[in-house]
Amino acid sequence: MRVGIFTDTYRPQVNGVVSSITTLEKELRKKGHKVYIITTTDPDAKAIEPNVLRIPSIEFKPAPQYRLGLVYSAKIIKKISKLDLDVIHCQTEWGVGTFARFVATKLEIPLIHTYHTLYEYYGHYIFGNHLKNQRKKVAAAISKFYCERCNELIVPTRKVAVILKSYGIKKEPNIIPTGIYVDKFYRENYTDEDREFIRESFGVEKDDFLCVYVGRVAQEKSIDVLIDMFSKISDPKCKFMIVGKSYGDTGDKLKEQAKKLGISDRVIFVGEVPHEKVAIYYQIGEVFLNASISETQGLTFVEAMVAKVPVNARYDLNLEDLLVENEAGLVYRNEEEFIKNIKKLKEDTEFRKKMIEKAFTVSMDYTAENFGNRVEALYKKTIEEYDSSESFTLFRGEKFIQQIRRWASPKSSDRSPWRK
Numbered sequence: 001m002r003v004g005i006f007t008d009t010y011r012p013q014v015n016g017v018v019s020s021i022t023t024l025e026k027e028l029r030k031k032g033h034k035v036y037i038i039t040t041t042d043p044d045a046k047a048i049e050p051n052v053l054r055i056p057s058i059e060f061k062p063a064p065q066y067r068l069g070l071v072y073s074a075k076i077i078k079k080i081s082k083l084d085l086d087v088i089h090c091q092t093e094w095g096v097g098t099f100a101r102f103v104a105t106k107l108e109i110p111l112i113h114t115y116h117t118l119y120e121y122y123g124h125y126i127f128g129n130h131l132k133n134q135r136k137k138v139a140a141a142i143s144k145f146y147c148e149r150c151n152e153l154i155v156p157t158r159k160v161a162v163i164l165k166s167y168g169i170k171k172e173p174n175i176i177p178t179g180i181y182v183d184k185f186y187r188e189n190y191t192d193e194d195r196e197f198i199r200e201s202f203g204v205e206k207d208d209f210l211c212v213y214v215g216r217v218a219q220e221k222s223i224d225v226l227i228d229m230f231s232k233i234s235d236p237k238c239k240f241m242i243v244g245k246s247y248g249d250t251g252d253k254l255k256e257q258a259k260k261l262g263i264s265d266r267v268i269f270v271g272e273v274p275h276e277k278v279a280i281y282y283q284i285g286e287v288f289l290n291a292s293i294s295e296t297q298g299l300t301f302v303e304a305m306v307a308k309v310p311v312n313a314r315y316d317l318n319l320e321d322l323l324v325e326n327e328a329g330l331v332y333r334n335e336e337e338f339i340k341n342i343k344k345l346k347e348d349t350e351f352r353k354k355m356i357e358k359a360f361t362v363s364m365d366y367t368a369e370n371f372g373n374r375v376e377a378l379y380k381k382t383i384e385e386y387d388s389s390e391s392f393t394l395f396r397g398e399k400f401i402q403q404i405r406r407w408a409s410p411k412s413s414d415r416s417p418w419r420k
Contacts, residue, residue: 001379002034002084004109006100007091008069010039010052014245014275015216016299017116020156020178021091027179027372036083040069040096053079057095069095072102085109087379091116093146101149110386112378113150115160115173118296119143140167147171152382154375156297159317174378177297179371182363185279185306195284202241202268204284209238209346212285212309214278215292215300217246222291222314223254229291229338231261238266238342240289243281245272282307287345290314298322301329302366305359310352312341328359 005025009017021037028035037049040057055076057067070076080103090100090113097113104111119139147153147169155161155173164173183189196206204210211230215221223242230240240263242254251269258267273281282288288304290313298318304311311329313319323329330341345352 001028001086001376001383002036003028003379004036004038004080004083004085004088004100004103005091006038006088006096006103008040008057008094008096009066009092010037010042012042012044012046013066016178016297017091019180019299020114020116023179023181023368023371024089024375027368028376031372031376033376036085038080038096038100040067042067055096055099069099071095071098073099077103077106081107086383087112089114089375089379090150093117093142097146108388110152110382111150112152112154112382113147114154114156115143115147115164116156116296118160118163118294143167144169147173151386152378154378157318158321160296162317176371176374176378177366178299179366179368180299180302180306181368182306182366185282185303187283187308190280190283195280198280198284202270204239204241204268205237207237209235209287209342210285211238211240211287211289211312211342212243212281213241213289214243214281214303215290217242217244217251217254218248219250220292220294222293223250224257225291225314226289227254227257227261227263227267229335230267230289231258231263232335233339233342236266238346239268240266241268241270241281241285243270243273243278279303279307282309285309287312287342292316302363305329305363308356308360310345310355311359312338312345314338322362323359326358326362327355328362329355 005021007017007021009015010021011018025035025037035051037052039052039054041054045054053076055070055073057069060066060068085107086109088100088104088109088111090097090111101111103109119142120136143164144167147164148171153171153173154176155164156175156177158175161173161175199210213223213226217223226240255264255269258264270281282304286309288300288309288311290298290300290311292298293314293316295316295318301311301313301319301322305328311323313323313329313331315331315333319329319331323331330345332338332341
């Protein structure tokens with residue numbers, strides 16, 4: 001098959017959507033499929049990127065780590081037509097996502113959409129602390145507008161399927177969790193000496209009980225909730241390490257919070273670490289903590305499970321299938337349960353051992369290979385059932401398209417290897 005993946009976010013950016021796309025891209029190519037990435041320009045992107053077409057974009061001011069791509073360009077559609085795509089897989093609801101729908105309709109190619117982001121949890125990037133009550137309505141309207149205009153819809157968990165249904169979306173989604181390359185997180189990749197060295201370099205002693213958080217340090221991750229609950233643990237040998245890049249002033253606010261609570265000596269801010277070193281930071285901990293309820297899937301939970309580190313996470317529907325039903329991790333609904341879970345993992349070694357074993361077994365269903373197989377099967381089904389007489393484009397008026405063409409004056413990126 002010849003697959004076109006359309007996305008607003010791609011390498012060199014680092015986030016869950018990029019991880020999902022690059023994993024899928026690699027797995028499809030291993031199966032012999034031709035994969036093209038249609039994405040936004042990025043000042044930090046490589047000059048030459050085989051099979052990547054970067055279209056004009058601008059920085060998204062409220063969240064500079066993201067970019068908004070052009071929604072229409074007849075010239076770029078002409079380039080894409082030469083690729084003879086069998087299927088278009090859209091990964092965004094915004095600029096490039098809108099463009100993907102124009103391309104799918106114009107070239108009569110089946111369109112599959114993956115819904116990655118629960119926008120009601122990210123409204124602060126756009127509205128700040130305003131319009132909190134309206135965010136869910138805005139998120140529902142945006143989601144419904146895009147999700148019903150595709151041939152097939154993919155969501156990573158049952159949680160997202162339930163939320164989209166609550167938005168009034170009638171299209172039945174395909175639940176396909178993103179996979180990871182599990183071998184990268186195996187404990188066998190490091191020695192006990194390697195893990196001890198990392199701990200010692202941050203002042204963590206052998207008899208300290210270390211809780212770890214690995215992921216983006218951003219407002220929607222609710223790390224402030226973790227710090228507040230952790231402050232109620234008085235044991236000086238219990239420490240909390242936060243690993244990940246800070247966005248905006250979130251990191252500074254969390255450091256100030258820890259200082260006010262009097263636990264600065266027990267909360268360790270590591271910052272961003274090289275991608276290839278992430279796995280060992282899970283492994284140096286005795287328990288992985290998370291309080292986010294904004295996750296559509298939460299790959300960090302799976303990564304911790306593969307690394308054989310018990311999970312203690314704030315209850316959310318996406319954890320029902322992953323942790324609760326399989327007894328593969330602990331969840332809490334309040335501060336009391338949070339502390340109780342940590343105490344249980346610290347004191348009951350047999351319970352801890354059994355949970356680690358169950359979690360590792362469950363995590364093996366979330367491999368990159370399984371992810372690739374499931375998406376490939378959906379591609380084949382969608383192509384077979386595609387009816388070109390159906391149109392899922394956002395706008396159908398010729399006058400509107402002509403207006404879009406007049407707006408779309410910027411030329412394709414000079415960085416694109418397809419530029420001619």
